[in-house]
Amino acid sequence: MSLRPRLDWVGVDHWNTEHPHVHLIVRGVREDGENLVISRDYIKEGMRDRARDLITQELGPRTDQEIRRTLERQIAAERWSSLDRQLARDSTRSGVIDLAPHAHSEPDEFQALKVGRLRKLESLGLADQIGPGQWAMSDNAEATLRELGERGDIIKRIHRGLTERGIERGAANYVLAGESLDDPVIGRLVAYGLDDELKGTAYAVVDGADGRTHHIKLPDLDTAGDGTPGSIVELRKFDDAQGRRRVALAVRSDLSIERQIMATGATWLDRQAIAREPVALGGGGFGAEVREALDRRAEHLIGQGLAERQGHGVSFSRNLIETLRRRELDALGEKLASESGRPLTRAATGEYVAGTYRRRFKLASGRFAMIDDGLGFQLVPWSPSLEKQLGRHVSGLARGDGGIDWSFGRKRGLGL
Structure with missing residues (x-):
C-alpha cells in the first residue's frame, strides 16, 4: 500500500447510473494511534491511479481495441x-x-x-x-452536456422503476422535475432512493393521479418518507423555521388502491369520494386507475349498506369515515385483546392517555399506536414524534379531533 498503514474499508457496488461504480469508505490509523489524514490530491488523483495500476496487474492492460470501442460509444453520447x-x-x-x-x-x-x-x-x-x-x-458545453446526461439518467430511472412494478407509461407523460410544479403531486409511490450519494440528496418516482409520472428531487432520504412502493403519497411544500422553502413526501395511505377497494377501514378512496375538493384525476395512467377503484369501492360500500345509488351518482351514509374507522379499530382491538388478555379502552376528549408505546399498525384508516398501561391498552393515532419513544412510557391529552397532544419528558409535542 502506498499509504503504509493498514486501512479498514467497506464498499458497495452501485448500478443506479449509466456507469456502474463502487463507493468506498476508508479509515486508517497512524503508527502513533492518531487518525490517518489523506491529502485531497491523493484522494482526487492518486487513489484512481493506484487503483488503475492494481486492476492492470490483476486483469492485464486494456487493449487498444477496448479503448477505441469505449471512445466510439462516446461519439454520440448526450453527456x-x-x-x-x-x-x-x-x-x-x-x-x-x-x-x-x-x-x-x-x-x-x-x-x-x-x-x-x-x-x-x-x-x-x-x-x-x-x-x-x-x-x-x-x-457552456460541459454544463449543458452534464445537464443532458442527468436528464437521460432521470428518464432511465423512471422507466426502470415503472418496469419493475409492471406499470406501462409513455415517456411523453414523464415530469422530470416534479418538485418545481405549482400544482399538487399526489399518487402512487413507484420508487425512491439516493440521487447523489456524495451530497446525500434523494429522489422519488410518483405515478401521479394527474395521469403523469413525476420524478421528484428531495433534500435527503428522511424527506422521502417511510412509505413503500404502492402506497399513496403527496408532495408537501412548506417553510422551515428559517423561512426556507422545503419539500417532503407525506404518506396518505399505506395501502395500495387495489387493497383499499375491499378494506374494512376508512380508506384514502373513501375520503376522496366524500371530499368537497377531491384530487383532480387525469384521463389516463394512475388517474384512470383511481377512477375505476372509486367505482369499485362504491359498489363494495353499497353491498355493506353504507352507500346507495341515486340516479347517476352514489350517496354515502352519514359519518361514513368514523363508522369505517371504528369498525377497523374494534376488529383490531378484539384481536389484540384476545392475544394479550387485556381489554381495549378508549379515552374521551380531555382525558389523559398514558402507558408504554408498544407497536405501530398500518391500517386502512391510517397509522395507529398501541399504548399499554399494564391493565389494558388503547389504539390512538400515530404521529412521527411518537416513533422515537417506542418501548418507553408516554403520556398525552386526547383532543376532540381524535389526535393526542403528547408530552415527552418536559417537552410537549403535537400529534399531527
Whole structure:
C-alpha cells in the first residue's frame, strides 16, 4: 500500500447510473494511534491511479481495441465524456481545437473520433467549425452536456422503476422535475432512493393521479418518507423555521388502491369520494386507475349498506369515515385483546392517555399506536414524534379531533 498503514474499508457496488461504480469508505490509523489524514490530491488523483495500476496487474492492460470501442460509444453520447475532456485539453488558450494535419507533427490516431464527436456537439449547438480542421467548443458545453446526461439518467430511472412494478407509461407523460410544479403531486409511490450519494440528496418516482409520472428531487432520504412502493403519497411544500422553502413526501395511505377497494377501514378512496375538493384525476395512467377503484369501492360500500345509488351518482351514509374507522379499530382491538388478555379502552376528549408505546399498525384508516398501561391498552393515532419513544412510557391529552397532544419528558409535542 502506498499509504503504509493498514486501512479498514467497506464498499458497495452501485448500478443506479449509466456507469456502474463502487463507493468506498476508508479509515486508517497512524503508527502513533492518531487518525490517518489523506491529502485531497491523493484522494482526487492518486487513489484512481493506484487503483488503475492494481486492476492492470490483476486483469492485464486494456487493449487498444477496448479503448477505441469505449471512445466510439462516446461519439454520440448526450453527456459529458472523457472524449470531451480530451477535446477541452486539446484547445489552445484562444479556445481553438486544431485537428488539421501538420507536416511537422505526428498524426493523431483518435482524430476521426474527435471530429465525429465535434460533429455531434455541432448538432447540439455546442461546437462550431471555424476553419479547415479547426473547431471551437461552446463555453457552456460541459454544463449543458452534464445537464443532458442527468436528464437521460432521470428518464432511465423512471422507466426502470415503472418496469419493475409492471406499470406501462409513455415517456411523453414523464415530469422530470416534479418538485418545481405549482400544482399538487399526489399518487402512487413507484420508487425512491439516493440521487447523489456524495451530497446525500434523494429522489422519488410518483405515478401521479394527474395521469403523469413525476420524478421528484428531495433534500435527503428522511424527506422521502417511510412509505413503500404502492402506497399513496403527496408532495408537501412548506417553510422551515428559517423561512426556507422545503419539500417532503407525506404518506396518505399505506395501502395500495387495489387493497383499499375491499378494506374494512376508512380508506384514502373513501375520503376522496366524500371530499368537497377531491384530487383532480387525469384521463389516463394512475388517474384512470383511481377512477375505476372509486367505482369499485362504491359498489363494495353499497353491498355493506353504507352507500346507495341515486340516479347517476352514489350517496354515502352519514359519518361514513368514523363508522369505517371504528369498525377497523374494534376488529383490531378484539384481536389484540384476545392475544394479550387485556381489554381495549378508549379515552374521551380531555382525558389523559398514558402507558408504554408498544407497536405501530398500518391500517386502512391510517397509522395507529398501541399504548399499554399494564391493565389494558388503547389504539390512538400515530404521529412521527411518537416513533422515537417506542418501548418507553408516554403520556398525552386526547383532543376532540381524535389526535393526542403528547408530552415527552418536559417537552410537549403535537400529534399531527
